[in-house]
Amino acid sequence: xxxxxxxxxxxxxxxxxxxxxxxxxxxxxxxxxxxxxxxxxxxxxxxxxxxxxxxxxxxxxxxxxxxxxxxxxxxxxxxxxxxxxxxxxxxxxxxxxxxxxxxxxxxxxxxxxxxxxxxxxxxxxxxxxxxxxxxxxxxxxxxxxxxxxxxxxxxxxxxxxxxxxxxxxxxxxxxxxxxxxxxxxxxxxxxxxxxxxxxxxxxxxxxxxxxxxxxxxxxxxxxxxxxxxxxxxxxxxxxxxxxxxxxxxxxxxxxxxxxxxxxxxxxxxxxxxxxxxxxxxxxxxxxxxxxxxxxxxxxxxxxxxxxxxxxxxxxxxxxxxxx
Amino acid sequence: xxxxxxxxxxxxxxxxxxxxxxxxxxxxxxxxxxxxxxxxxxxxxxxxxxxxxxxxxxxxxxxxxxxxxxxxxxxxxxxxxxxxxxxxxxxxxxxxxxxxxxxxxxxxxxxxxxxxxxxxxxxxxxxxxxxxxxxxxxxxxxxxxxxxxxxxxxxxxxxxxxxxxxxxxxxxxxxxxxxxxxxxxxxxxxxxxxxxxxxxxxxxxxxxxxxxxxxxxxxxxxxxxxxxxxxxxxxxxxxxxxxxxxxxxxxxxxxxxxxxxxxxxxxxxxxxxxxxxxx
Numbered sequence: 172x173x174x175x176x177x178x179x180x181x182x183x184x185x186x187x188x189x190x191x192x193x194x195x196x197x198x199x200x201x202x203x204x205x206x207x208x209x210x211x212x213x214x215x216x217x218x219x220x221x222x223x224x225x226x227x228x229x230x231x232x233x234x235x236x237x238x239x240x241x242x243x244x245x246x247x248x249x250x251x252x253x254x255x256x257x258x259x260x261x262x263x264x265x266x267x268x269x270x271x272x273x274x275x276x277x278x279x280x281x282x283x284x285x286x287x288x289x290x291x292x293x294x295x296x297x298x299x300x301x302x303x304x305x306x307x308x309x310x311x312x313x314x315x316x317x318x319x320x321x322x323x324x325x326x327x328x329x330x331x332x333x334x335x336x337x338x339x340x341x342x343x344x345x346x347x348x349x350x351x352x353x354x355x356x357x358x359x360x361x362x363x364x365x366x367x368x369x370x371x372x373x374x375x376x377x378x379x380x381x382x383x384x385x386x387x388x389x390x391x392x393x394x395x396x397x398x399x400x401x402x403x404x405x406x407x408x409x410x411x412x413x414x415x416x417x418x419x420x421x422x423x424x425x426x427x428x429x430x431x432x433x434x435x436x437x438x439x440x441x442x443x444x445x446x447x448x449x450x451x452x453x454x455x456x457x458x459x460x461x462x463x464x465x466x467x468x469x470x471x472x473x474x475x476x477x478x479x480x481x482x483x484x485x486x487x488x489x490x491x492x493x494x
Numbered sequence: 495x496x497x498x499x500x501x502x503x504x505x506x507x508x509x510x511x512x513x514x515x516x517x518x519x520x521x522x523x524x525x526x527x528x529x530x531x532x533x534x535x536x537x538x539x540x541x542x543x544x545x546x547x548x549x550x551x552x553x554x555x556x557x558x559x560x561x562x563x564x565x566x567x568x569x570x571x572x573x574x575x576x577x578x579x580x581x582x583x584x585x586x587x588x589x590x591x592x593x594x595x596x597x598x599x600x601x602x603x604x605x606x607x608x609x610x611x612x613x614x615x616x617x618x619x620x621x622x623x624x625x626x627x628x629x630x631x632x633x634x635x636x637x638x639x640x641x642x643x644x645x646x647x648x649x650x651x652x653x654x655x656x657x658x659x660x661x662x663x664x665x666x667x668x669x670x671x672x673x674x675x676x677x678x679x680x681x682x683x684x685x686x687x688x689x690x691x692x693x694x695x696x697x698x699x700x701x702x703x704x705x706x707x708x709x710x711x712x713x714x715x716x717x718x719x720x721x722x723x724x725x726x727x728x729x730x731x732x733x734x735x736x737x738x739x740x741x742x743x744x745x746x747x748x749x750x751x752x753x754x755x756x757x758x759x760x761x762x763x764x765x766x767x768x769x770x771x772x773x
Contacts, residue, residue, distance in 0.1 A: 465620070
């Protein structure tokens, strides 16, 4: 178990280094000389200032050395400075990270639980009206762009029905504390989390259904039935457990998509996370910040992948950790 | 081929998907000829509600531009970007997967690590970064969508080639001294085609979603109207004018749905064994 984790962590670190190197070259692909761009962003573009910047960030040094400086910076959590926001990139991201984690994890939990539930139902009642209804809805949700779902949610639940707040993390100026604050944040969280979760829920529903139907026909299920186990036990202990494997794999694959969806969801709902930060960086062409968020997203995906790998090993009845 | 169409037309999702796709392509190709109103021109007062004037059936946006015209012209951009970026992704992914599967060993290892690397990077975030840095244009959009969507192709093709490589007819070709390129192109790839076609149809759908999301965030080609751009532009006025965001979104939904259905239909038609097992 430990050696497996260590192996995966080493692999993750290598991938991360590669991403950082890619990032370094992407920065240099950005239009204009980085020092001139930074000077422009800082609002002063005279020659001396540009030269100072060049020296400060080592832009007058040869490329490999610059790369080394950059990688060293990222390793020590120094992601550069955002001149637009007048703050270090790492600090800006650190402030916004909790909101994004709250949003993505809630959305992920909703989509996984609801998706597996609906998928199981559809498979259980395969061929009936219930199955058709679930399948059709899953197909439609699967085809809806997230930004549009978000706007339709606002239109329906905020503008028309006035049930839920349409933007933000909490009620501005309410200064709530304790439970009242949590409830307030919760009310603000429902719509963004549902919006982000809907697409993934549709995917998990489809996957669970297909995979349940496939596992059902396998020999070990027949054996279980022959042993005289009750239908409920077979479904839960034998079919569902095995059918969940591809769902777990899919969840890992989708980590990046989930983060990408968060960028859009946070933008529409003005949710103060790193997705929204990325959008602001985009609008202001703040490349340091943009790429800082990009690296952060990549790290989140790597961690998430590591977790799903571990979960896969725990769920899969065929793999036992030799310890 | 006849057999293919027969089974394709027997699957209900395939038929519905085909009808939607043909309709969408028809609009993209002929629409702008039939409705030559420029989607950028002011034709009526701003915020004209839909279904009030027959000349502007879906109303106007905040600048008095025809929403219907925007949807017609937007179909072109969405379908074009979807198709071209998928083609580019195939051009990148198929050779990488084929080489990895055929040559195996170190080549396979190196190419697959490279592919996995691209699969780990959060795709939408990378697409945003690429378009932002290369400056939004139809070319940078197609390129970034292709960059983020080729890895699954490479993995799929690799798997197929891996299993086909050991077949007798491929061995026979090796024995008769055919070149590697010839064997890959003439013997192996044609037999690996069906799952790639299924994947490609689903990729077009994903590419359309990606393009619209980029355009929604303001990363569309500034000279081309697209559905995502329209939704993004209507976003701030959603309280006064729901129609500006609702209709283009429905267009995206229907096109993507159509392509996904075609994917299912193709899967039923090309891999009949697999699909029947699922039931």
